[in-house]
Amino acid sequence: MKHPLLKLEPLIWLLFGQGILLGTVLLTPWVLVVGLAIPLGIVPEDALSYERATMLASHIFGRLILFGLIVLPLWKGVHHMRHTFIDFGGAERDAWVAPLLYLLATIGSVLAVVAVVRI
Amino acid sequence: MSDGHQKKTFVITRFDPDQDEAPRKQSYEIPVHPDWKVLDALNFIKDEIDATLSHRWSCRMAVCGSCGMMVDGEPRLTCKEALSQYGDTVDVAPLANFPVVRDLVIEADGFMEKLTHVKPWIIRAKELAVEEGPMRQSPGELEEFKQFSMCINCMLCYSACPVVANEPEFIGPAAIALGHRYSLDSRDEGAAERNKVFRGEGSVFSCSFANECSEVCPKHVDPAAAVNQAKLNAVIDWATDLVLPRGGEPPQLPDHFPFSGRYLAYTLFDLTGILYLLLGFLVLCAVWSLGSGEAVWNDMLERHRNIFYLGFHAIALVGLIFVGIRFFGFFPKAQPPRVGPVKPPPKGVILVGLYALWIGVTVCLSIVLAGGVF
Numbered sequence: 057m058k059h060p061l062l063k064l065e066p067l068i069w070l071l072f073g074q075g076i077l078l079g080t081v082l083l084t085p086w087v088l089v090v091g092l093a094i095p096l097g098i099v100p101e102d103a104l105s106y107e108r109a110t111m112l113a114s115h116i117f118g119r120l121i122l123f124g125l126i127v128l129p130l131w132k133g134v135h136h137m138r139h140t141f142i143d144f145g146g147a148e149r150d151a152w153v154a155p156l157l158y159l160l161a162t163i164g165s166v167l168a169v170v171a172v173v174r175i
Numbered sequence: 176m177s178d179g180h181q182k183k184t185f186v187i188t189r190f191d192p193d194q195d196e197a198p199r200k201q202s203y204e205i206p207v208h209p210d211w212k213v214l215d216a217l218n219f220i221k222d223e224i225d226a227t228l229s230h231r232w233s234c235r236m237a238v239c240g241s242c243g244m245m246v247d248g249e250p251r252l253t254c255k256e257a258l259s260q261y262g263d264t265v266d267v268a269p270l271a272n273f274p275v276v277r278d279l280v281i282e283a284d285g286f287m288e289k290l291t292h293v294k295p296w297i298i299r300a301k302e303l304a305v306e307e308g309p310m311r312q313s314p315g316e317l318e319e320f321k322q323f324s325m326c327i328n329c330m331l332c333y334s335a336c337p338v339v340a341n342e343p344e345f346i347g348p349a350a351i352a353l354g355h356r357y358s359l360d361s362r363d364e365g366a367a368e369r370n371k372v373f374r375g376e377g378s379v380f381s382c383s384f385a386n387e388c389s390e391v392c393p394k395h396v397d398p399a400a401a402v403n404q405a406k407l408n409a410v411i412d413w414a415t416d417l418v419l420p421r422g423g424e425p426p427q428l429p430d431h432f433p434f435s436g437r438y439l440a441y442t443l444f445d446l447t448g449i450l451y452l453l454l455g456f457l458v459l460c461a462v463w464s465l466g467s468g469e470a471v472w473n474d475m476l477e478r479h480r481n482i483f484y485l486g487f488h489a490i491a492l493v494g495l496i497f498v499g500i501r502f503f504g505f506f507p508k509a510q511p512p513r514v515g516p517v518k519p520p521p522k523g524v525i526l527v528g529l530y531a532l533w534i535g536v537t538v539c540l541s542i543v544l545a546g547g548v549f
Binding site (some may be wrong): 082171172 | 446
């Protein structure tokens, strides 16, 4: 039986699709620089000193990109995790697992708004 | 025929999808014969007065199930209803709860689809060989389901059912009765399969036992009885599944699902969901720490030097490249040839555009993040 929450599936699919497309596009430079190059010392750490990071992030485009960097991967993540769960035999439990996963992404999205506003 | 014994006015709901925005009423006053049925009057109107009137009918003896309509607001077989029991004005409309094709003709596709879902045929685990003779059935065994096999698919019950009106996905009275009929048949072995359908989407439990289906059934099938018997069977099936989970039942996934052969790439693609979720939360933590002051931000940068963080980001980078290559390859063919008046560019152009976007944004943002500009 379908959960009533899943009437939102077109919207969820849209966020999921953009999570793959724009999420991948935005995450690649983030992982390259913040995740690898700076910690490995390939790029000097002061590239993202507190002052410079705040300057970049508090610009309207900075905030928008960071918001996308959080929200899009979250929705791609939970939707794909739901697929995986079904593929590994969880179809019968989808009615409560799916809302739970989407709730997680919703909480993350709300926190993302707060996080980019309070920079 | 028009010997003019009596006149009656027929108020008929008309609808021409090419011309009308909404159904409208049209009145016809015609002479009627005392022993006419409602259908005879409709045929008279079509033959003698207005050839544009559309309605369905065939056998004229309450067997084919095609002439069901709302007569004075009640779902009726028009070939079965004597005109004498109606007043001087008779209102005829298409069956309620169905989309209208034209005038009194309704769209029955949804019902036909539901009918196939309940598997209304004898299911055998193994067919009997011809030499084993016919499958015998006693009169007592026949009696168990005979009533439910009298259904003629006239859909009057769907028209009367308040649940169908509110939940169009509800399998509905006739289809459940016909499925249940086979589950009750001593020759059948498909009850378990049907119970899954009855418990599934549009389940028997949507039925609120209004009993209206049985009130209007012209063949005294009593679909409400079938639906509510099916509920108990579905409960037993559900409880049995809880206590004794039955494995190996259809549908069965392909043998090498999900980790070998051609499924591997698909499964890995789905599993990247975990990477993305973690990345999303890591970025959230980073942005949050930026808003919490310099010390917290520096702590965050320091944490990223940890071997686990580095290892995760290395795996994440491989995952991102894998997702990008796989998804960007699929993306162009997922675009419809036209969205309204807008035509997307050719597939090759979309593919090149996606890679240009990916590489372009990666280069530009990397330069910005690494302190190259601003």
